[in-house]
Amino acid sequence: MESTMWVEKYRPKTLGEMRNQTEIVQRLRRFAESKTMPHCLFAGPAGTGKTTAALCLAHDLFGERYLDAFLELNASDERGIEVIRTKVKDFARAATISDVPFKILVLDEADHMTKDAQHALRRTMERYTDTCRFILSCNYSGEIIEPIQSRCALFRFIPLKHQDVTDLLNELAIKEKLKLEASGVVALVEVAEGDLRKATNALQAAASMGNAITEESVCQVVGRTKPKEIAEMIDLALKGEFLKARDKLRSLLLEYGLSGPDIVRQIHSEILKMNMPERSKIVLVDAVGETDSRLTQGATEEIQLSALLAKLSSLPLEQG
Amino acid sequence: MSMGTPWTTKHRPKTLKDIAGNEKARDQFRTWLESWHKGPREKKAALLYGPAGTGKTVTVEAVAHDLGFDLIEVNASDHRNEASLNKIAGSAATERDLFGRNKIILLDEIDGINLREDQGAISAVIGMIAVTGSPIVMTANDIWNPRISSLRSRCLPIEFKRLGVRESVQYLEKLCQAEGIEADVSALRAIYDHNKGDMRSIINDLQTALAGKKKLTLNDLEWLGWRDRQEAIFNALGTIFSSRNVLKSVRAMDTVDMDYKMLYEWIYENAPLQLTDKTDLLHAIDSLARADIYFARINKSQAWRLLPYALDMMTGGVSTSRVRTKPSWTPMRFPQRIMKLSSTRGIREMRNTIGAKIGSSIHASVRTSVSDVLPYLRIIFESNSEMANGIADYLKLDDEMITFLRGQESKEKKSIPRSKKTVSKDRKPRRRKASSL
Numbered sequence: 001m002e003s004t005m006w007v008e009k010y011r012p013k014t015l016g017e018m019r020n021q022t023e024i025v026q027r028l029r030r031f032a033e034s035k036t037m038p039h040c041l042f043a044g045p046a047g048t049g050k051t052t053a054a055l056c057l058a059h060d061l062f063g064e065r066y067l068d069a070f071l072e073l074n075a076s077d078e079r080g081i082e083v084i085r086t087k088v089k090d091f092a093r094a095a096t097i098s099d100v101p102f103k104i105l106v107l108d109e110a111d112h113m114t115k116d117a118q119h120a121l122r123r124t125m126e127r128y129t130d131t132c133r134f135i136l137s138c139n140y141s142g143e144i145i146e147p148i149q150s151r152c153a154l155f156r157f158i159p160l161k162h163q164d165v166t167d168l169l170n171e172l173a174i175k176e177k178l179k180l181e182a183s184g185v186v187a188l189v190e191v192a193e194g195d196l197r198k199a200t201n202a203l204q205a206a207a208s209m210g211n212a213i214t215e216e217s218v219c220q221v222v223g224r225t226k227p228k229e230i231a232e233m234i235d236l237a238l239k240g241e242f243l244k245a246r247d248k249l250r251s252l253l254l255e256y257g258l259s260g261p262d263i264v265r266q267i268h269s270e271i272l273k274m275n276m277p278e279r280s281k282i283v284l285v286d287a288v289g290e291t292d293s294r295l296t297q298g299a300t301e302e303i304q305l306s307a308l309l310a311k312l313s314s315l316p317l318e319q320g
Numbered sequence: 321m322s323m324g325t326p327w328t329t330k331h332r333p334k335t336l337k338d339i340a341g342n343e344k345a346r347d348q349f350r351t352w353l354e355s356w357h358k359g360p361r362e363k364k365a366a367l368l369y370g371p372a373g374t375g376k377t378v379t380v381e382a383v384a385h386d387l388g389f390d391l392i393e394v395n396a397s398d399h400r401n402e403a404s405l406n407k408i409a410g411s412a413a414t415e416r417d418l419f420g421r422n423k424i425i426l427l428d429e430i431d432g433i434n435l436r437e438d439q440g441a442i443s444a445v446i447g448m449i450a451v452t453g454s455p456i457v458m459t460a461n462d463i464w465n466p467r468i469s470s471l472r473s474r475c476l477p478i479e480f481k482r483l484g485v486r487e488s489v490q491y492l493e494k495l496c497q498a499e500g501i502e503a504d505v506s507a508l509r510a511i512y513d514h515n516k517g518d519m520r521s522i523i524n525d526l527q528t529a530l531a532g533k534k535k536l537t538l539n540d541l542e543w544l545g546w547r548d549r550q551e552a553i554f555n556a557l558g559t560i561f562s563s564r565n566v567l568k569s570v571r572a573m574d575t576v577d578m579d580y581k582m583l584y585e586w587i588y589e590n591a592p593l594q595l596t597d598k599t600d601l602l603h604a605i606d607s608l609a610r611a612d613i614y615f616a617r618i619n620k621s622q623a624w625r626l627l628p629y630a631l632d633m634m635t636g637g638v639s640t641s642r643v644r645t646k647p648s649w650t651p652m653r654f655p656q657r658i659m660k661l662s663s664t665r666g667i668r669e670m671r672n673t674i675g676a677k678i679g680s681s682i683h684a685s686v687r688t689s690v691s692d693v694l695p696y697l698r699i700i701f702e703s704n705s706e707m708a709n710g711i712a713d714y715l716k717l718d719d720e721m722i723t724f725l726r727g728q729e730s731k732e733k734k735s736i737p738r739s740k741k742t743v744s745k746d747r748k749p750r751r752r753k754a755s756s757l
Contacts, residue, residue: 004710004711004714005678005681005682005711005714005715007682007693008681008682008714046688046692051683051684055683072683074679074684074685074686075685076685076686076687077676077679077685077686077687108683108684108685109685109687109688114619114620114621114622115620115621115622116621116622197684197692197693198692201692201693201696202696204696204700204707205696205699205700205703207704207707208699208700208703208704208707208708209699209703209704221696221699224695224698224699225695225696225698225699240598242592242598242601243592243593246592247656250656250657250660251660254660254661254664254667254668255664255667257667257668257671257690257691257694258691259687259690259691261691262691294609294612294613294616297613297616297617297620298616298619298620299609299612299613299615299616300612300615300616302657303588303608303609303612304609304612306588306605306608306609307605307606307608307609310598310601310602310605310606311602313598313601313602314598314599314601314602
């Protein structure tokens with residue numbers, strides 16, 4: 001069994017190897033053939049191929065040594081626009097390695113930049129536009145300011161279809177000599193929700209526990225990525241023990257390192273399964289949705305989730 | 321001057337005229353004691369009561385000195401049980417000591433008697449008052465303290481009040497003169513204001529502020545702030561949690577010398593403790609969550625004009641949430657979130673370091689790596705050392721990171737050596753494999 005990260009091992013190297021997002025890939029291939037491209041905005045959920053498409057495009061444009069003409073920055077990691085500006089400047093000034101007159105700079109998670117930083121980025125993009133093309137990637141294009149959007153060609157990446165995820169997982173299982181059962185695939189596809197990175201990681205984690213991948217082993221993986229404290233926290237909140245629930249929330253966020261959206265998603269799925277009046281479920285789902293959208297606006301995870309717990313705590317306890 | 325001697329000792333008044341303030345009480349006490357020269361009085365005990373640092377004990381000492389009484393002092397640090405008090409009572413029953421001098425028995429801080437440890441102490445005191453031939457003086461902070469309720473009627477109560485600003489500053493000026501110190505009156509007033517007429521703390525603060533210097537200005541007093549801040553925050557929180565008034569609550573914020581984000585944490589921490597009704601709490605936390613959204617918007621778009629809305633929500637919003645919660649006193653506590661943030665820093669740093677390793681290998685941000693990839697790595701590291709070793713090599717993880725990934729699931733058992741042993745055992749084949757590649 002090969003021991004590395006499968007997400008990286010099986011990442012397509014060229015646009016030709018990319019089997020999903022076919023319309024996007026077609027347009028990108030034309031960029032590669034004509035050796036010209038505009039600034040691009042890749043929008044879409046996690047695990048749908050945004051970074052892969054950028055890497056493949058760079059490969060097809062620049063050849064094997066494409067990494068010399070390719071810089072990847074992460075808006076959520078790189079502190080401040082100044083860092084980005086300096087790095088962009090240094091990168092854009094260096095000579096190109098091929099007959100392509102520009103380099104590619106990928107700015108991941110661009111929607112995490114403040115509006116001010118985005119405006120500064122806009123000017124940087126204009127200044128170096130002759131020598132450098134930008135690919136911005138984000139989950140929601142609405143979080144990117146208009147002036148940047150209007151300077152970019154927009155590509156919308158959609159979640160992978162169940163059938164596509166199924167096919168890819170089956171191929172991967174053959175290459176890794178796994179015994180992937182049909183029920184296992186179904187479970188994986190369901191967990192992944194069109195996110196191929198998640199599907200691949202879950203498959204590798206399941207494979208680490210045994211060669212046969214069954215529905216059971218997939219569920220075990222999923223269960224272990226979700227600490228039982230989440231269910232306990234919901235339980236405490238429903239019993240009206242807000243303070244204890246808030247303590248659990250704190251350790252989930254700070255000790256386990258779960259993200260706010262992770263917790264929100266799991267509260268959502270727990271609520272649907274709970275034993276309570278159907279109408280209450282919908283009221284709660286709305287509250288959960290409100291919490292999630294607040295998080296996308298950059299609100300504080302613990303505070304917003306606390307408000308959700310307070311809501312659970314104040315529910316009438318008739319469901320027992 | 322040496323910093324070694326506390327000025328409260330060095331400048332302790334020896335005679336009555338050196339004491340600042342509470343003239344009426346001092347005269348009353350002196351008159352009572354003088355009358356003992358003509359034989360025991362109707363009230364054979366006096367109870368000097370009032371806040372700390374108002375001169376109760378020092379008055380007893382000074383009057384004893386002035387009138388030539390011998391002072392027999394039993395203070396809180398002595399053993400004050402029934403037996404030892406009875407012994408004193410025995411000697412008190414006689415009027416004069418061996419040298420023919422009059423005696424005063426001083427029971428300092430009588431309200432500090434521990435009823436369980438000093439069993440029978442109060443009744444021993446009552447017995448002592450009954451038989452004594454010498455004056456008995458007691459001091460207490462609170463005359464209404466239930467512990468001493470049975471003593472009240474048997475004593476002459478003499479009240480000591482907090483010192484006024486003028487007499488305090490005058491006293492401090494004299495003290496400064498004696499020490500050769502040049503002090504701004506505004507600074508002396510500030511020290512007075514800070515200690516609310518407690519002369520002992522006033523003098524302590526003066527000595528600390530000077531720290532051996534010969535000149536005192538207001539600038540030397542900045543450090544005094546912290547004690548006040550603590551009280552100010554409690555007061556402000558009290559207003560916010562109980563006034564049910566938007567304007568009062570918003571203004572309470574101005575009385576606190578604290579970053580509004582920190583005040584927010586205080587309110588957020590204490591809301592569930594203060595608002596015990598579930599609906600009240602829901603509304604309060606909702607208001608705080610709304611305020612948080614404004615903060616996020618300000619942060620994102622730098623629209624500082626939104627700040628007042630956030631502040632109104634976090635103060636007035638919480639204040640008006642109180643509808644059903646009954647009044648009761650619950651102590652405020654320091655924001656636990658802040659404490660947890662600092663106590664879990666090590667874990668989070670480790671996680672982010674691993675996240676950065678993952679991110680640079682698989683083209684993802686630290687954030688994404690931590691939340692979307694790390695949980696799966698944990699499973700792999702716990703279940704399959706061969707696969708884990710390969711990944712550890714690939715990501716260039718060190719031993720500490722590997723231990724972290726293996727040990728996370730059972731957090732409580734993290735420090736058990738078992739996991740470490742397993743790691744080092746597994747590390748060997750990993751190295752072999754790496755070199756064979």
